Amino acid sequence: MKILCCALFLAGTLLFGGPEGPSQAPVGVYVEYEHPTSGSTSELIQDDVQSILSPLGFDIQWRPTQAAGKEVWSDLAVVTFEGDCSFAANSREKFVPGALGWTRAVGADIQPFIGIDCRRIGSLLQTQMTSALTRNPQRLFARAVARVLAHELYHVFARSRAHQDSGVGKAEFTVKDLLMDRFQFHPEQARLLRKTSQDDVRHFPASAETSPRRAAPEEPKSPTPSPTSSLYFPRAASQ
Numbered sequence: 001m002k003i004l005c006c007a008l009f010l011a012g013t014l015l016f017g018g019p020e021g022p023s024q025a026p027v028g029v030y031v032e033y034e035h036p037t038s039g040s041t042s043e044l045i046q047d048d049v050q051s052i053l054s055p056l057g058f059d060i061q062w063r064p065t066q067a068a069g070k071e072v073w074s075d076l077a078v079v080t081f082e083g084d085c086s087f088a089a090n091s092r093e094k095f096v097p098g099a100l101g102w103t104r105a106v107g108a109d110i111q112p113f114i115g116i117d118c119r120r121i122g123s124l125l126q127t128q129m130t131s132a133l134t135r136n137p138q139r140l141f142a143r144a145v146a147r148v149l150a151h152e153l154y155h156v157f158a159r160s161r162a163h164q165d166s167g168v169g170k171a172e173f174t175v176k177d178l179l180m181d182r183f184q185f186h187p188e189q190a191r192l193l194r195k196t197s198q199d200d201v202r203h204f205p206a207s208a209e210t211s212p213r214r215a216a217p218e219e220p221k222s223p224t225p226s227p228t229s230s231l232y233f234p235r236a237a238s239q
């Protein structure tokens with residue numbers, strides 16, 4: 001099992017998505033917060049993710065992980081938010097370079113399990129406190145978390161490990177990427193996502209049996225990679 005780790009910080013430019021797709025594919029995103037998180041924060045995160053993926057044809061339906069197994073979707077993802085998703089809780093944390101988010105993979109198969117490190121995202125933001133962040137920390141923190149999550153959802157929905165050199169699908173994020181007003185996918189990735197959202201038959205593992213639709217699977221018992229796996233850092237962290 002491998003883990004795609006994404007999003008550190010280096011300078012970069014951005015490109016924008018493209019025209020809106022004509023259809024909306026309902027996809028289930030099951031979420032679990034390790035720490036209690038206010039409803040307003042989770043709503044902000046969800047709204048921002050939806051604003052990135054909706055123009056590409058994804059109608060995201062958010063569910064708690066306790067509801068898994070009760071519905072089937074054209075596609076789905078299971079997200080665990082690690083650490084406290086409150087900016088204030090992370091404001092005194094020392095930033096340790098590493099992945100802000102990750103997606104599991106077994107061989108060539110991208111698994112639907114995503115991890116988001118709220119602690120690291122919060123401590124990264126506080127290294128460059130802007131006036132906007134000072135004025136509205138939780139709103140902008142939710143925006144940053146949403147962009148990391150949108151990046152990981154791209155890996156899951158597009159079944160792709162590939163990164164671009166700009167936009168939400170780049171391998172490393174700067175603080176500016178996380179906070180700027182407008183930040184969307186590179187046109188190539190936007191095209192792939194739009195095509196994916198419009199596919200009637202998705203590419204699922206053989207265990208999906210006769211149905212091309214996907215019900216929420218159970219996460220592997222061990223949350224840690226197998227001994228043969230390795231963390232994948234597209235580039236080394238830099239200060």
Ligand SMILES: [Zn+2]
Nearest residue numbers: 004005006171
């Ligand atoms: Zn990535």
